[in-house]
Amino acid sequence: MRILLLLSLFVLFQHLTLAQSVQKPKLTVTPLNDQVYVHTTYGLYRGTPVGSNGLIVKTKDGVVLIDTGWDTDTNTDNTRDIVQWVADNLHQPIRLCIVTHAHEDRVGGIHELRKAGIRVVSTPLTAQKSVKLGYESPDGILPNDTTFTIGQEPIRCYFAGEGHTSDNIVVWLPNQKILHGGCLVKSVAAFGMGNLADANLNAWAGTIQNVMKQFGDARIVVPGHEEWGDKKSLEHTLTLLKKHAAAKK
Template identity: 30%
Template sequence: MKTTAQFLITICSLFIVFSCSAQTNETFAPKVVYKTEDLMVTQISANAFEHTSYLQTNDFGKVPCNGLIARDGNETIIFDTPTNDKSAEELIKWIKEKLNCKIKAIIPTHFHDDCLGGLKAFHKNGIPSSAYFKTIALAKAKNYEVPQNSFSKSLHLKLSTKHVTAKFFGEGHTKDNVVGYFPSESIMFGGCLIKEIDATKGFLGDANVSTWSTTVEKVRKEYPKVRMIIPGHGERGDSKLLDYTINLFKKQ
């Protein structure tokens, strides 16, 4: 039978192990692991990477556009393509050659160029694509490259031993914007529905401003324990990005 002292030592040891493990996960220092003029990849956790490519616009100049790479074992799933086929080919090559991983799927989170501008390159490389059914309809209407597989409300894709999800919560930046989530890392890809801190309202040509706040409130309720959020443009952050977006579009 253990003495009181031995029992306390065991409890303390377990506490230290779990504390260190949790701290390591929460304090992972993001680092740029690949960078060229057209593409940057930043590792943001043990199994997640943010990819950033660039879109030249008339109103906002050269705009950095983010996406998420979720990894488990030797498999990856990507949210949003880089902005064009050249940058997409570059990302595909990096994942295959440097991460030594297979790309199981690409998921554009809405129909704009910053989400599916490089979709043709993924299809050319035999990588299947999935998107919300409205994204597919809008891509067809615009004569863009069209995602291959559709879902009506939410998508659940297996990633080796883990999984990722994509879900439509309502209109905001567009009629079709969905949110990606990587549960094992507690990382959300908010796409253009979610704004970085201090961002302006941005491009509203396809937006539903009246429902934007309500949509993001639903997202916040669905993911109360989210640890990190990647917006479509700008700096990643925590749940404060949800609060900021809600207040930005809240009716005065």
């Protein structure tokens, strides 16, 4: 019994040491053009650092964020770094943040933004789900399809259907022909479907097809994770869904 106890303590010590040694990369910001940037922050998924993509949109009347950094209710360093980057590099106030669904890589930094006086908005369903997960509620004011303009930059928020979650929306910048697909869209670099805990696998392919119909002229598509590129990521998402379905048979 004593040997088993010692072995258990040894394994626990190794596990804690490994967890402490995992270092998440810091914020990176990558320009898509002179107005739109991708902010990439990192969280741990199954013990491995994974990057999460959102957008920073510069307008004539301030900055709009698409999604917070990947944070938790106890650590909002990633979102704080995004706010600081905007202040240091764009020298404009952040007017608004749009969150695209209620997972911590999208809504985890709401508290940090609220502290900075920045309004955070979402659909009503995302607001409800955020509270259930223990995060502050964004203002659930967005209809399922709405376009508004900030600083002469039109922004369309669109719910194409369920997929990664029941509340995932995409954000379209028509002037830029840039689509933020969020976690509904898989990068061409992805080999699997990722987190399916809240997914609707039966609806996902139809939702992607709706996105393709609405935003077929997109020049750049930014997925929630990994590399971004053109519309090939939409086709790739359909391919991954087919492979996943075939593997389940």
